[in-house]
Structures are given as structure tokens and as C-alpha cells.
Amino acid sequence: MTMTNDAPRVIFEMEHWGCPFSRTDDGKIAQRPFGGAGYPRTCYGADKTGLYLLHTLYEQTVRLNTHYYEEWMVLQVAIDEKGICKGVVALNIPDGTIEMIGANAVIFGTGGAGRMYGNTTNAHVSTALGIAMPYWAGIPVKDMEFIQFHPTGLYRSNILMTEGCRGEGGYLINSEGERFMKRYVSEKVMELAPRDITSRSITTEIEQGRGINNAYVYLDLRHLGKEKILERLPGIREICLDFANIDPIVSPIPVNPSMHYTMGGIDTNYDGETVSPGFYAAGECACVSVHGGNRLGGNSLLDTIVFGRRCGAAAVKYVKNLPKTADEKTLNKANQKLEDRMALAVNGKGSENPYKIRDELQAVMPSKVGIFRTEKEMSEGLVKIRELKERYKQVRPIVKSRAFNMDRVWTMELAGNLDIAEIVAEGALRRQESRGAHSRRDFTKRDDPNWLKHTVVTYSPQGPQFSYSKVDISKYQPEERKY
Ligand SMILES: Cc1cc2nc3c(=O)[nH]c(=O)nc-3n(C[C@H](O)[C@H](O)[C@H](O)COP(=O)(O)OP(=O)(O)OC[C@H]3O[C@@H](n4cnc5c(N)ncnc54)[C@H](O)[C@@H]3O)c2cc1C
Structure with a gap:
């Protein structure tokens, strides 16, 4: 509401x-x-x-003369012993220095965690580090097992072919030239079924041998005509020309489902507040919980502007009468924690190549914690993720320089991806039902009596601690989804 x-x-x-x-x-x-x-x-x-x-x-x-820290990367949240946020510690990427930044309020808007998966539509900056930092600092994360796959990523590159393509009337076609969505949803809904259903339908078509080259289906826009494509979908045409050498005005677009959105995230309320006073989150890194198990198209940008606004207003109110003095003790402690955590990325002496670990993680996530899930596959995935976490302890950075050392940044991001991937996989394994984008072949039905609850995970040095919390059903009772 x-x-x-x-x-x-x-x-x-x-x-x-x-x-x-x-x-x-x-x-x-x-x-x-x-x-x-x-x-x-x-x-x-x-x-x-x-x-x-x-x-x-x-x-x-x-x-409004806002100051931007261009090319800086936040790496640590500073939280005092009472659990109150006192600022952040950040890396100045161009010169490699680390600085403590005192603040009475910190708002994270660090985006989703798409880059845990190799087949994502997300930007390279969309790693799980933004969710992992508050998690490491003691702030719970919620519902991480709900990962959205968008039905139409451009084959091979996974660049998003917006849902607007189907909104404007685009068709999904299999190798037999058939608009196959009629097999899965009503003729009224067809290509405009929710993303989870459409992604599963495409995957089923491919698995049952009706994909093209056993790998993709077609998104066909040709019948929309040149004028409409140029007016409503000009960016899509440009991407197809640049990245696939295909002109959608004359040829269908090869697409397959690609990881797209992180429904879970930092556990917040409607004002972006977390368990830590002064620490707020909004946008894709946050889990206000408006998207449930399957975000609907268009709702993410709405989420960012609605909850970003509310979050800003709450933070302004919170800081109003607080003294403008930095809590140096807390910041120094946070800095020390970061130095400890960063030691591997700066000076690790092991034999593990961080990019190999990254690539293996990005391969295991789609194959073991993907569109369709089973206990066997997720258990295998979890074993692999834990093996990668162990290997990360032996990581050896490739570039040792200070200035613009992106190798260091990516190695830090990898630590976040590994810890959050473990939560995704374990949360999915524990949830013995199918709900929204979490679709299990061994538990095919939604199970409200047992699983209408949020997964809440807190950090401990021994590993993620799982608990469950009540779902706030204020107005509408949950019903079976029918399309
Ligand atoms: C291709 C594509 C198309 C989409 N189209 C739509 C659409 O049409 N409608 C819709 O509703 N949704 C859409 N979505 C989803 C939506 O765009 C995203 O969910 C939304 O942009 C998330 O916004 P955000 O501000 O939370 O994060 P982002 O836009 O991802 O921004 C996060 C920012 O934080 C920065 N950052 C991350 N970590 C750090 C750090 N440690 N220190 C400093 N900075 C950091 C990143 O560099 C980035 O600039 C689309 C997503 C994709 C990938």
C-alpha cells in the first residue's frame, strides 16, 4: 500500500x-x-x-550543490558497540588511500547482487558487496533466496531486452514457429505472464527440444513495424544491432532467461530504517518486502523513487539534533576491521587466482541455484560455494599497485559475492516449497502453512545464522496466482 x-x-x-x-x-x-x-x-x-x-x-x-565522491568505493560500515551507525570507511580508487568518513546517517543505495551469477543482465558494479557490508556489520539480510530471472536476455551477452518489447506486443516463438506461451498461461495473458512463469516456460521449451539450437527462443518484434520499433524501442534496436548484428525490424531476436533482480536484501522497514539507528538502505540492495517472491516489471524503479524518498526524509529527521562530531573510536575500529579484511586483497600470499574463483561462482549459481531448483543441485551448489570460500582465503592479488587498482576492488567484491551466494543457496535449500521465482522441482507447490515467512539471516563468524519472521499481510490475503 x-x-x-x-x-x-x-x-x-x-x-x-x-x-x-x-x-x-x-x-x-x-x-x-x-x-x-x-x-x-x-x-x-x-x-x-x-x-x-x-x-x-x-x-x-x-x-542543490551535493558533493559527489567520484571513483570512491565504500568498503566498511562503522557501527558502534550500541549498534548505532557512525559512518563508513571508503577507498579512494584513483590514489588507493583509505579514508574514514564520519556520518550520523548513512544511506546505502548500492543496487542488486546480479554479478554472483554469470548470466546476468546487471551491470558489472552490481555485486553483492553492498549487501554484504552491512551484513558483516551485524545488520540482517532478508529473503535472499528470491532471485529473479528475466525471460528475455539477449542470447550470449544477456543484455536485457526490456519487457516493454512484449508490452508493445512482441511475441515469443519456439523452433516450431509457435507462440508457445499458450501452453502455459491463458490466451489473454500470453507473453505478458509474470517473469517467473515466462522464464520457466522458455526453459521448459528449451529442455523439451523446442528451443533454437537447444539454447534460446525468439523474441519477435517484426509485426510491430519499423515506425513503432523506432519510436518505442529505439534502444533495443540499437543494442541488437551493436551486440548481435541483428535488426529486429527484419529478424527475430534470440533470447534466453537471465538473472535480473535481487528480491531480497538488507532488511528495512518502509522508511529504509534497519536495526542499526542511522543506517538506512533503499532500492535494490534493500528488502522492504514489496516485491515478495517475484517482482513485477516496472516496480523496481518505482521502489527506488518511493523508498529512496522516504528513506531520505527519515534520515533528515534522524540527524536533525545530533551533534556533528565524528565518533573517532568507532571509525578507527571499523578501519581496523577493513584492514584485516582487505589484507588478502592487498597482500595475499596464496596461490588462488581471484578471477578463477569468480568465474567458478558465476558458473555454479545459474546451474545449481537457478530457475528450477532441486535439493540435490542446491546441496552441490552449496558445497561448491563453501569450497570457493575456503579457496578465497588463499587468494593472491594479481596487481599490487595502489593507484586505480581495480584488481583490489574486484577481489573485495568477490568476498561479498561469496558470502551472499552462500546465503542465497542455503536459504533456497531450506525453503521446501515453490514460491514466485523460487521454483523447486521437488516441492512444486506453495506451502503457506509452513513457509509464508521471511528468511532472515545474520552474520556470525561461524557462518550465516538463519531465522524466520512473520509476513506483514495488511490488506490482501494471499491467493493462488492464476494467469
Ligand atoms: C538493463 C536493466 C533494465 C531495467 N529496466 C527496468 C525497468 O524498465 N523498470 C524497472 O522498474 N526496473 C528496471 N530494472 C531494474 C532497476 O533498474 C534496478 O533495480 C534499479 O536501477 C536499482 O537501482 P538502485 O539505485 O537501487 O541501484 P543501481 O542503479 O544499481 O545503483 C547502485 C549504485 O551504487 C554504486 N555502488 C555499489 N556499491 C558501491 C560501493 N561499495 N561504494 C560506492 N558505490 C557503490 C554502484 O556503482 C551504482 O552506481 C532494470 C534493470 C536492468 C539491469
Whole structure:
């Protein structure tokens, strides 16, 4: 309710700040159908909505003289012995120095954890480190086993072919030239089924031999015509031309499901608050819990602007009467913790190549904790992740210089990916049911009596500690999903 109540206001706010939303013929903000939605309700800007929102907000922060730390990387959250956040410790990437930054409030907006998976639509910066840092500092993470696979990643590169393609009327076609979604959902829904169902349908088509080259299906836009593709999906056409040498105006696009969104994250309430006063999170790194087990298309950008706004307001209120003095004791302790944790990435003397560990993790996640899951595969995945964690202790950095040492950054990110991947796999293994994107071949039904609960995980040096919490069902009782 909070998200949908706030939505119109934040959309109009963005629009008044200059966000170039697409328009209807009579000049109103246009809305398009997205998967799983009952009617066309997604406001958009051509096929670049996120980019437009980002630039709009960036302009506003420039207007307000916001200071940006360009090319800095936060590596540690500083939390005092009472559990209160006192700032962060960060790496100045260009010169390699580490600095403690005191702050009464810290807001993380570090994005999703896509790069645990090798087949992701996410940017290279979308690693699990942003979720791991608060986790290591004692802040729980929630529902990490819910990983969304987008049905239409461009074959091989996994670059996203937006759901807008199907929203505009694109078809999914198998090797027999058939619009196969009719086998899985009603003719009314077809390609606009939710992402989890569509991804499973594509995977089933491929598994049953109706994929093209046993590897992908086609996203066909040709019938939309040149004019519509150029007007509504220009970025998609450009990507297809640049990365697959395919013009969707004349050829269908080869696609397969790709890891896309992290439904779980840092456990927050509707104002981005966590168990640690002064530490907030918003956007994909947070788990407010509005997306359940399967986020609907368009809801992530809405989540970022609704809860980012609420989070900012809560932080402003929180810091109002606090003294502006840095807690040096807490910051020094955090700095020491970081130095200990960073020792491997700076000066590890073992024989393990961090990129080999990264590649093996990125291979095991899609194959063992992927679209369809079984106890056997997830157990194997967990064993492998734990083996990789052990091997990480023997890591040897390749580049030793200080300035612009991205090798160091990526090795630090790998530590976050490994710890959070373990939570994803163990959480998925424990959850003996199918719910949203968590689809088990050995427990095919949703099991509300036993599993209508959040997975909450806290850090301990012995390993992740799992517990479960109640789901807040304020207005609508859960029902079976029918499409
Ligand atoms: C290709 C693609 C298309 C999408 N299209 C849509 C769409 O049409 N509609 C929709 O609703 N959703 C869409 N999504 C999902 C949505 O874009 C994301 O969920 C959303 O952008 C997340 O925003 P965020 O601000 O939380 O994180 P991000 O946009 O990922 O930003 C996180 C930022 O934090 C920085 N960062 C991370 N760690 C650190 C650190 N340690 N120190 C300093 N900085 C750090 C990163 O560099 C990055 O700049 C799409 C996602 C993808 C990948």
C-alpha cells in the first residue's frame, strides 16, 4: 500500500523536475502494459526509463550543490558497540588511500547482487558487496533466496531486452514457429505472464527440444513495424544491432532467461530504517518486502523513487539534533576491521587466482541455484560455494599497485559475492516449497502453512545464522496466482 499510495506523487514530482516520460496523444503521461499487471499501469520513458529518472535526480542534486565522491568505493560500515551507525570507511580508487568518513546517517543505495551469477543482465558494479557490508556489520539480510530471472536476455551477452518489447506486443516463438506461451498461461495473458512463469516456460521449451539450437527462443518484434520499433524501442534496436548484428525490424531476436533482480536484501522497514539507528538502505540492495517472491516489471524503479524518498526524509529527521562530531573510536575500529579484511586483497600470499574463483561462482549459481531448483543441485551448489570460500582465503592479488587498482576492488567484491551466494543457496535449500521465482522441482507447490515467512539471516563468524519472521499481510490475503 505504501508504494502504490506514494506512487502518483513521486511520478509527478519527477515529471515536474523534468523527467521526459513518454506521452499519450493528448499529452498525459503514457502507461504501458508490463507482465503480470492487470492493466497498462507502467509509466515509462521510451525504453530508457531508469536512465531518465537517474538523470533527473542527478540534475536536482547538482542544483542543490551535493558533493559527489567520484571513483570512491565504500568498503566498511562503522557501527558502534550500541549498534548505532557512525559512518563508513571508503577507498579512494584513483590514489588507493583509505579514508574514514564520519556520518550520523548513512544511506546505502548500492543496487542488486546480479554479478554472483554469470548470466546476468546487471551491470558489472552490481555485486553483492553492498549487501554484504552491512551484513558483516551485524545488520540482517532478508529473503535472499528470491532471485529473479528475466525471460528475455539477449542470447550470449544477456543484455536485457526490456519487457516493454512484449508490452508493445512482441511475441515469443519456439523452433516450431509457435507462440508457445499458450501452453502455459491463458490466451489473454500470453507473453505478458509474470517473469517467473515466462522464464520457466522458455526453459521448459528449451529442455523439451523446442528451443533454437537447444539454447534460446525468439523474441519477435517484426509485426510491430519499423515506425513503432523506432519510436518505442529505439534502444533495443540499437543494442541488437551493436551486440548481435541483428535488426529486429527484419529478424527475430534470440533470447534466453537471465538473472535480473535481487528480491531480497538488507532488511528495512518502509522508511529504509534497519536495526542499526542511522543506517538506512533503499532500492535494490534493500528488502522492504514489496516485491515478495517475484517482482513485477516496472516496480523496481518505482521502489527506488518511493523508498529512496522516504528513506531520505527519515534520515533528515534522524540527524536533525545530533551533534556533528565524528565518533573517532568507532571509525578507527571499523578501519581496523577493513584492514584485516582487505589484507588478502592487498597482500595475499596464496596461490588462488581471484578471477578463477569468480568465474567458478558465476558458473555454479545459474546451474545449481537457478530457475528450477532441486535439493540435490542446491546441496552441490552449496558445497561448491563453501569450497570457493575456503579457496578465497588463499587468494593472491594479481596487481599490487595502489593507484586505480581495480584488481583490489574486484577481489573485495568477490568476498561479498561469496558470502551472499552462500546465503542465497542455503536459504533456497531450506525453503521446501515453490514460491514466485523460487521454483523447486521437488516441492512444486506453495506451502503457506509452513513457509509464508521471511528468511532472515545474520552474520556470525561461524557462518550465516538463519531465522524466520512473520509476513506483514495488511490488506490482501494471499491467493493462488492464476494467469
Ligand atoms: C538493463 C536493466 C533494465 C531495467 N529496466 C527496468 C525497468 O524498465 N523498470 C524497472 O522498474 N526496473 C528496471 N530494472 C531494474 C532497476 O533498474 C534496478 O533495480 C534499479 O536501477 C536499482 O537501482 P538502485 O539505485 O537501487 O541501484 P543501481 O542503479 O544499481 O545503483 C547502485 C549504485 O551504487 C554504486 N555502488 C555499489 N556499491 C558501491 C560501493 N561499495 N561504494 C560506492 N558505490 C557503490 C554502484 O556503482 C551504482 O552506481 C532494470 C534493470 C536492468 C539491469
